[in-house]
Amino acid sequence: MSSEAGIRLGVFLLVLLVVASLEFLRPMRTWRESRKQRWGINLGMIALNVVIQRLTLGAAAVAMAFHVQAEGWGLLNLVGWPPWLVFVVGLLLLDLSIYLQHVLAHALPFFWRLHQVHHADLDLDVTSGLRFHPVEILLSLIYKVAVVAALGLNPLVVLVFEVLLNAASMFSHANIRLQPRLERVMRWFIITPDMHRIHHSIYPQETNSNYGFFLSIWDRLLGTYTQNPRDGHESMVLGLSYQQKQEKLGLKNLLLMPFKPLPRTSLEPEKPLPQGAEGKNEQ
DSSP: HHHHHHHHHHHHHHHHHHHHHHHSSSOOOOSSOHHHHHHHHHHHHHHHHHHHHHHHHTTHHHHHHHHOOOOOOOSGGGOOOOOHHHHHHHHHHHHHHHHHHHHHHHHHHHHHHHHHHHHHHHHHSSGGGGGGOOOHHHHHHHHHHHHHHHOOOOOOHHHHHHHHHHHHHHHHHHOOOOOOHHHHHTTTTBOOOHHHHHHGGHHHHHHHHHOSSHHHHHHHEEEEOOOTTTTTTTTOBSSEEEEBOOOGGGGGHHHGGGGGGOTTSOOOOOOOOOOOOTTTTOO
8 A cells, every 4th residue: 555655646746747847838828816825725735635535545445446356346357358458448437437426526516515626726737636625535535435346446457547547637737738739639538738627617518518537538428528618718717606716715715615605506507698798708
């Protein structure tokens, strides 16, 4: 388990350094808020989550994978497929499970109360990808343990997926300007920053799309794909339409946010815009 934690930490630091450097060299959007203030909040949330995971269920998914392999539990332990195929299918099913979890986080009010903390960021960058409420992190760990047990995944699949998921989340939230032709090719396979940025729009129709974290295939196959934001990538407004003041989004307020009244219209489907109103911000 200590080696698992070391691998994840090493990849996290490497991806953080590389992506943050690219954001400095090739930013896609002008920063709306103070990066110093946001980084303090986001890194504070990430550090809190790391401590909570280490004290509770941090390595539970990998531990469950060792257990199901020893006991022969789970769907993939019942098939006679070659190891390489089991590995690939395991990664695909894990990624699909995270996509479905993300859809539920938006569809069910209880889970949206927690998930809105992630969406409250008024800018997006590498730190946004790991900014989640601690309770959501713990529920996600329990969910992944159940998925690992049901599928009968081996520890290597789980470890590789966890590393990929963290790296992909940091990359997909990054404020990076990719060469347009390269970006169009990449998004056929993985979630790019331009693709995921749409998911953080203030418009519910855009927020309720592009749910993937790593592979882009699920949004395309399951009808939740949005190609471009209506206001354009450089001028679109990010965050929650009902929470647009940075001074109310400090670490303490974010931790308490799920326990405050939720606006009734926070994620209701939008009514069609009046003719000629396309492209205007609605806050």
